Amino acid sequence: MDAVAGNREGRRKVRLATASLAGCFGCHMSFLDIDERLFELVERVEFDRSPLTDIKHCGPCDIGLIEGGICNAENVHVLREFRSHCKVLIAVGACAVNGGLPAQRNHLDLGQCLQEIYLTAPDVVSGQIPNDPELPLPLDKVHPIHEIVRIDYFIPGCPPSGDAIWKFLTDLLDGRTPRLGHPMLHFD
Amino acid sequence: MTQPSILLDGQPVPFADGQTIMDAAMAADIFIPHLCHHPEFKPQGSCKLCTVKASGRYVSACTMPARDGMEVENNSPDLNDKRRTLLQMLFVEGNHFCPSCEKSGNCMLQALAYELEMLSPHFDQFYPNRPVDASHPEVLLDFNRCILCELCVRASRDVDGKSVFSLSGRGIDKHLIVNAESGRLADSDFSWADKAAHVCPVGVILRKREGFAVPIGKRRYDVEPIGMQVERLAARSAGEAYEDCGEG
Numbered sequence: 059m060d061a062v063a064g065n066r067e068g069r070r071k072v073r074l075a076t077a078s079l080a081g082c083f084g085c086h087m088s089f090l091d092i093d094e095r096l097f098e099l100v101e102r103v104e105f106d107r108s109p110l111t112d113i114k115h116c117g118p119c120d121i122g123l124i125e126g127g128i129c130n131a132e133n134v135h136v137l138r139e140f141r142s143h144c145k146v147l148i149a150v151g152a153c154a155v156n157g158g159l160p161a162q163r164n165h166l167d168l169g170q171c172l173q174e175i176y177l178t179a180p181d182v183v184s185g186q187i188p189n190d191p192e193l194p195l196p197l198d199k200v201h202p203i204h205e206i207v208r209i210d211y212f213i214p215g216c217p218p219s220g221d222a223i224w225k226f227l228t229d230l231l232d233g234r235t236p237r238l239g240h241p242m243l244h245f246d
Numbered sequence: 247m248t249q250p251s252i253l254l255d256g257q258p259v260p261f262a263d264g265q266t267i268m269d270a271a272m273a274a275d276i277f278i279p280h281l282c283h284h285p286e287f288k289p290q291g292s293c294k295l296c297t298v299k300a301s302g303r304y305v306s307a308c309t310m311p312a313r314d315g316m317e318v319e320n321n322s323p324d325l326n327d328k329r330r331t332l333l334q335m336l337f338v339e340g341n342h343f344c345p346s347c348e349k350s351g352n353c354m355l356q357a358l359a360y361e362l363e364m365l366s367p368h369f370d371q372f373y374p375n376r377p378v379d380a381s382h383p384e385v386l387l388d389f390n391r392c393i394l395c396e397l398c399v400r401a402s403r404d405v406d407g408k409s410v411f412s413l414s415g416r417g418i419d420k421h422l423i424v425n426a427e428s429g430r431l432a433d434s435d436f437s438w439a440d441k442a443a444h445v446c447p448v449g450v451i452l453r454k455r456e457g458f459a460v461p462i463g464k465r466r467y468d469v470e471p472i473g474m475q476v477e478r479l480a481a482r483s484a485g486e487a488y489e490d491c492g493e494g
Contacts, residue, residue: 149366152343152344152345155365155366155367156337156342156343156366156367156371157371157373158343158345159343159345159346161343161371161373162341162343162346164373165373165374165375165376199373201371202366202367202371204366204367204368205370205371209366211365212365212366213365214365214366216344216345237363238363238365240360240470240471241463241468243360243363243365244360244463244468245344245345245350245356245359245360246344246345246347246350246351246462
């Protein structure tokens, strides 16, 4: 894991990118729950593409954190961009790991879902199914990210706690095999 | 004459005549992962989580009778890798969304995934379509989480004498059914007082109008890993199951 070894001896900072795909940003909020340890982190890490930097495209990175599963075409593009630019790609949270809550639409027909939500629901007045060309097309099923690209590590949890994310990242930065024991490893 | 014993991971573990490897291990407070085994019911060895290596052969610890001098490998990287793969297959075959499951924290499938450090499902998800049965006034049946352990089948048939549940179909089409002409739980004579209501190791059989009585994070396997709870698992009985309204 030398590729992502930290910056203790004045070496270049590790570049870290993050994105939320079909997620709720809860895992990013949990990431912020490392609180004042963020100061320690930015000593060793430089943020690339992330909601924290508002950088729109991912450059060459050491670590990529992906929250959320894959529910539309744009998610696929972002995920592939991360895979091609990140040496180590990590699935963060239940939705990235197994599709999570968005995947609970998978047994329903997508066309019927859109019909019901935008046209036939009782409180809809002159509704229409959104069709702006800028909108990414939804996929018929939601998928976890390991079904699209190779994933190096998984941090389960809804969300994983700030402590779990911190433990995982510091293990990785310090060159240890990342490991979450009881009670940091949880699926809920 | 000294008591016969097996060598479990190199440690002598005594057993009584008629005991299986699982019985002997549990009595000695040694954890062998398992899902379909329950000390009150006749073992059937279907989940294969308790697979151990006895005298060089893979066998189910819950069905294999202990024999004097038998060398048994249990807690080894090789066996735990295989068990983790079995868990991953169980997870992708059903719809196991822990964050929205009332059984989360009390679920044996989830607890074993923690114990064996299963971090991802690894395989592609099946996402099967398994509608829930909410017809019964007291109990919800969520088939999405069924792992076909047959504990409810055995409890209903052998203890309650009602045979409310059964498995139907073969191979990947095998599924849990309710023994009523309509197939609905409401049309069976099932009741919350039945033993079968309290043995599900996962979140299929749930009591209605009772949610989050114990908060997430404070539940049975949140507090202590399942591998440390052998004594409780061995002591599972009708009395205890009725008390905690849940996993058997």
